[in-house]
Structures are given as C-alpha cells and as structure tokens.
Amino acid sequence: MAVPSTVTTALADRPVEGRRCLEAGAGVGNATAGLLDAGAERVYAVTNDRAHARTTRERVADDDTRSDRLAVLESDLRTLALSDDSIELITAHGLCNVLDPAALSAVAATFRRVAAPGCHLVIDDYAPLPATASVRELFAVENAAAELATGGPALTFYPPDAIRRCFVGGGWSFDRERTLLDPVPWTADHLSAHAAAARDHAAGCPGDLGDRLATRADRLATAIGSESAGRMYSLAFRLSA
C-alpha cells in the first residue's frame, strides 16, 4: 500500500534518515511506513489499539529491510515506557483529534520527556471544520455518544495556533506550518468508519438514547455519502540541541 502524500509531504523537509523515531498513534501504519521509507534508523510505533498494532506490523512484515527497524508498542502514550531523551524525531499524524485537551497535555509531556536534544516533532491534524460542512453533524453525534458513554469527546479538532501554543509553551521551537489537504476528502469509507465509532460509543449510552444516536449516525453517513471540507495541516517543531 502506498504511503499517502499527506505523510510524504509532512516528512519531506524533516531529517528522518538515520534517526530514532517515535510514531505516536500508529493508526494503520501510514506514517510508520513513511518514516521507514525515508530511512529512519528505528521506528517505535505506539498505539493503544491492538488491531492497529497488528495492521502496522503486517504492513511492513513482508519487507525485512523495514520490519527489522520497526518496534510496535501497544501502550498508552501518557505512560509510555521509552527512555528519557531517547528519540530524535516524533510524528503524530492524525493523533491530536482523538485526544481531549487533558490527554493532549499529557501526551505533550511524554513527547518532551522522551525527546533528545535537537529532536524534531511533526504534528499533522485537522483544523476545525467550517460551519457549512455536513460532516460536522456526524462528528457531533459521535462526540455526543462518546461524552455520554465515556465522559469525554471522541474528536477534538484543534486550530493549528492552539497546537502551536501548546508545544511552544512546552519548550519546543516552532519551525513551520504547511497545508497537507485543502479541502479534506471525507470519503464514504471515512464516514462509515465514524458512524461505526459512534455506534460503539452509543452502545454504552443509557436508556434508548444510544439506539437513537446510533441510528442518527448511520443515517447521516448514508445521507452525506462523501464530502470535501476543511483543512489538514502539518506543524513542525524542534528542540534546541
């Protein structure tokens, strides 16, 4: 599977070759594959999702030159067992939108702890959607179900300025911002996946509210079909050497 252009674009001006890297929130392994292809010496791909860990492993399993340089860790990023000052480049590709503010703050602290002097940090994520975007309603239903079931939102779209202030405040120097996608293509597969996530949360909601939220999410995903809306950005930071 090809490394998406969002990843290659975000990494294009970063010094990946020969570096020890942390991919925070490994997802299906897109950024992990991008780091390995760009010559990372070692990639620690961290996820708290067992299925994602397996997908990431399988993605590079048929290629020894890549799999030998990969360690997939099933872990909560907030309590990550990597040594202090050990990582030379950190990527968080599409991670922050699944972290609520408290989790983002804790993950930022982990990044700062494991980052070696001179470390680079790349954060790719979605800006808040425009008011006209239909997908906002689907994400609102997903968040409502998550709030009721878990006490926190499923999704938070941070403005790039907020992410920038968060990390600069944590000791990182801001390097650059670039636009990865404009507009963001929310395909039928994405909407279906978000409807499924809403259903999972809805199952934990009290009374018949869960059923109603699940039905609403499915109907919205079907009605919207697909939509191109919003912007995906890439922010780069570094620590002084």
Next chain:
Amino acid sequence: METRPLGDTGQDSTVVTFGTIALNWLEQEGADQLVEHVLDYGVNHFDVAPTYGDAELKLGPKLRQHREEIFLGCKTQQRDYEGAWGMLERSLDRLGVDSIDLYQVHGLEYDDELDEITGDDGALRAFREARAEGLIDHIGLTSHSEPALVLDAIDRIDDLDSLMFPLNPVVAAKDDGDHDYEAVLDRAHAADIGTLGIKAFAAGSWPDTDDLPEADRPFANWYRPVTAPDEIRRRFDFAASQGLTSVVSVGDPKLVTMILEAAADYEEMDEAAQRSLIERVRHDDSPVPEQLHH
C-alpha cells in the same frame, strides 16, 4: 485558451487537445457542429486514429476547411515498415489532407514491439521517410503500458517529439513502478519532448459486462468517466497542473463541452488541493476501510 509549447516542435498547443474519437458517435452534421464548437473555444490541437471508427472520415470536411487552424495528430498501430506506410497513406486519404503534423506510434505495449518499431524494417523508418517527404512533421508515441517501457522508448528514439500517456489522481496515488508516469513526465521535460495526458477523467473501469452489458453503458468511453461539472473541472485542473503540454478530451461527445469549459477557465491547482484529490481516490480504493484519518 492557454497554450503551451509541445516540446521543441515549435507548436504551441492549447491546454486541451480535442480527442476526435467523439466524432465517431455523431452523424456528419453533428460532427461538423462539434468541430466548429471546439474551434470556437480556441482549441488548436486535434488527435485522431484510424481505429476510432469513422472519426477520420467525419473529421475530414471541417479539418480541410480549417486546416491552418488545426495541429493534427494521428497514429498507427502498425509496427513494421510496410504496415506503417500503408496506414499513413490510408489516414491521409480518409482525412483528405496532404500532411499530418504529428504521427504517433499508437499504444506501445511490449518490449518486443519497441524492438520491431526501431528495427531496420520497423515503423519508424517509414515515419522518417514520410517526414523527409513532407507527409508528416513530427514523430510521437502513445502508451498505456509500463512507464519503464516508455522511458526505454525515449532512450531509443532520439527524434521523438511527443508522448501520450495516462495521468490522473488514481495513477498519481499509486507509488509503484507500474504507475510511475511522473518519471516519464520528468524525463520528457528534460528531453524537451511534448506531453499529452490521457485518462484524466477516468473514474474507474466499467462493471463486468454480465452486470452491465456494453450496450447499456451510459457513456461511449473505454472507461467509466467522471461526469459532474465540478469533478470534470477538478480533474482537468489536476492534469493540467502536472506540467503536461495538453490534456486530451474524452471519447464521449456528451462530455466535451464540460471539458472545454474547464480548459477555458483553467487555473493551476495548488498542491494541497492536488493531494486532496489523490487522497480521495486512494481511500476509495483502500483495502483498510476502518481508518478514520488521512
């Protein structure tokens, strides 16, 4: 309409090339009208082939009337000397013109074909003789095949003036060698060879004929095209933004006006929007449906 140099031929081609296969689906009167319509938009590069049904015959009358306004590309699938000469003479006869501006090796697919074309008894010897006689001006090549074969052809045909090959977001999303037409584009630019993009408007393959018989297809294209005006505009802007000399219009006459409109209003697509289009088709084609982000 914007024009761009076709390599080092001296020809400045409009950013859209009229694929005259569309004329095959029309009666003569309608074909004449479509040619006038295309010319009204300022299009100056037409492409035809003897394998496009009656397109050569239906293009003929208006081509002859407007010969000076039209840079004419034609092609042959013949690989040997005699066959290529025969097909060139047949095309000149059917088109009713004295010369063709760009004559192209059509649909190069296999290594052994390239060997034959470039051999002593190959089609290129006929092309070069025809050029010396003033029957054609320039030599081109078209291919849907592996980019590596096209790169080999660039190396082996030192008087190649143009290349025609597929370029669209579906192709751009794949990073394997079988789809690396960006390498072809780069090499063509370096060698000052003109580039003509095909399949810019392809959405995918047609369903199996058991599910959708050929007679029930709603468009006369080899492939299932995008059809919404906004999508056609995005596809045109994407293809033209890759640095091609010109983007070839689709085979179905129902879509031609939308493509002409897109070409007339062409604006270079910024890189974030290009990636957006690539990501959209990549996810549509993804074997990992559960992913939530890009």
